[in-house]
Amino acid sequence: MQALIVQNGNAYEEGLQDFWQPLRAYWQDKTLENADRLRQFLTLEATKWQYTNGTRQPAAISPDNWNLDQYFLDRAGNAEIQLALFYNYGSNPPLYLQWQEYFRQYQPPTLVVWGKNDPIFPEAGAYPYERDLKQIEIHLLDTGHFALEEDGEAIATAIQDFLGCWLPGQSR
Numbered sequence: 587m588q589a590l591i592v593q594n595g596n597a598y599e600e601g602l603q604d605f606w607q608p609l610r611a612y613w614q615d616k617t618l619e620n621a622d623r624l625r626q627f628l629t630l631e632a633t634k635w636q637y638t639n640g641t642r643q644p645a646a647i648s649p650d651n652w653n654l655d656q657y658f659l660d661r662a663g664n665a666e667i668q669l670a671l672f673y674n675y676g677s678n679p680p681l682y683l684q685w686q687e688y689f690r691q692y693q694p695p696t697l698v699v700w701g702k703n704d705p706i707f708p709e710a711g712a713y714p715y716e717r718d719l720k721q722i723e724i725h726l727l728d729t730g731h732f733a734l735e736e737d738g739e740a741i742a743t744a745i746q747d748f749l750g751c752w753l754p755g756q757s758r
Contacts, residue, residue: 588753590696591745592715594707594731596678597685601711613676621669628665630656640703640730647735689718695752699741701733702726723748 596602602610612620626632634652638644659668689696696719700712712724725744729736 587692587694589749590694591748592696592698592700593733593741594700594704594711596707596711597682597689598711598714599679599682600714601707602679603708603710605706605708609672609675612673616673624669624672625665627672628659628668633659636706636731637735638730639705640701641736642728643736647732651732651735686718689715693720695721695748696723697744697748698722698724699733699737699744700724700726701729701731701737703729704731704733706731721752 608620608623612624630652633656634649637647637652641647658664696715698712698715700707700709702709702712709726712726715722716724723744725740727733727737727740734741
C-alpha cells in the first residue's frame with residue numbers, strides 16, 4: 587500500500603458518537619426489538635437525510651441519489667440484509683486498535699477528506715488519525731456525510747495534489 591485516502595471513514599472510537607447508540611445496542615443484544623429500532627434508517631426520509639443533512643445547499647443535491655438508493659433498499663428481503671450489515675459493522679470497532687497499529691508501524695501517507703457536518707461519522711473522527719500518522723493531510727469540508735455530492739471537485743483536487751506530493755511519478 588502506497589497511501590491511504592480516507593473520506594469520512596472511521597478508524598477511531600471518537601468517530602462513533604450519538605448516531606451509533608442504537609447500533610451499539612444491537613451489537614450488544616441482537617434482539618427483534620433492537621433490530622426494529624434500526625429499521626428507521628431504511629426509510630426514504632433517512633436516506634434523503636444522509637445525503638442532505640449538514641450540506642451547505644441541500645436543494646442542490648440531486649434527489650436521484652436518495653431515490654435510487656431507496657429503490658434498492660426497498661427490494662423484498664433487503665431490510666433483513668441491511669440489518670445483517672448493521673450487525674456485522676459491530677465487528678469493526680474491536681479491530682480499530684489493529685488498524686491503528688498498522689498506521690503506526692507502516693506510516694502510509696494519508697489524506698483525510700471529511701464532511702465536518704457529518705452526524706454519522708462526525709468531525710471528531712478525523713483528528714485521531716494525526717496521533718498515529720506522521721505524513722497526513724486533513725481537509726475538513728463544510729458538508730455532510732456524502733461529501734463527494736457537494737465537494738467532489740475539491741476532493742478530486744485534494745487527491746491529485748496529495749498523490750502528486752507523496753507518490754513518485756504522480757502529477758496533475
